[in-house]
Amino acid sequence: MTTEAHTLDEIVEMIPHREPFRFIDKITYIDDDSVEGNYFLHAGHAFYEGHFPGHPLTPGVILIEVMAQIGLVAFGLYLLNKTEPLHQLIGTGLPVLTSVDIKFSKKVLPGEQVFVRAEKTLFRHGRLICKVKLKNSQGGTAAEGSISGFIAAKN
Secondary structure, eight states, rough: OOOOOHHHHHHHHHSSTTTOOOOOOOEEOSSEEEEEEEEOOOOTTTTHHHSSSSSOOOOOOOOHHHHHHIIIIIIHHHHHHHTOOOOHTTTTTTEEEEEEEEOOSOOOOTTTTEEEEEEEEEETTTEEEEEEEEEEEEEEEOOOOOOOOEEEEOO
């Protein structure tokens, strides 16, 4: 599926995050109500070195960032593109995470691919609230809850 002017890959490229802090590989589905995407957690990420050495585990803040980049930033860009051309948004604003209420239920290990699905609860005046779910490589729900944010003007 594509937006009017942009493919799913182009939307991913338009998010402002870059390596080493880009935690989105692909958007696999998007429409006006939901988005799905994935990210592979490479065992070589530096955060694994200090997060339980000898027994590395993906930090919850990284999993929240994966959910935010897919479920808020990429999804928000798609929704905003329906009212403003994306090229006018890029460089003029920054995505801001405003609230997170996430419950974790399974661990995510290095070398796993995670899958995110976000469903829009509210989108008004550039503010997006979503129910979000992150599944691990085995298909189990590792985290779920709600997340919200908006695009803020750069100062």
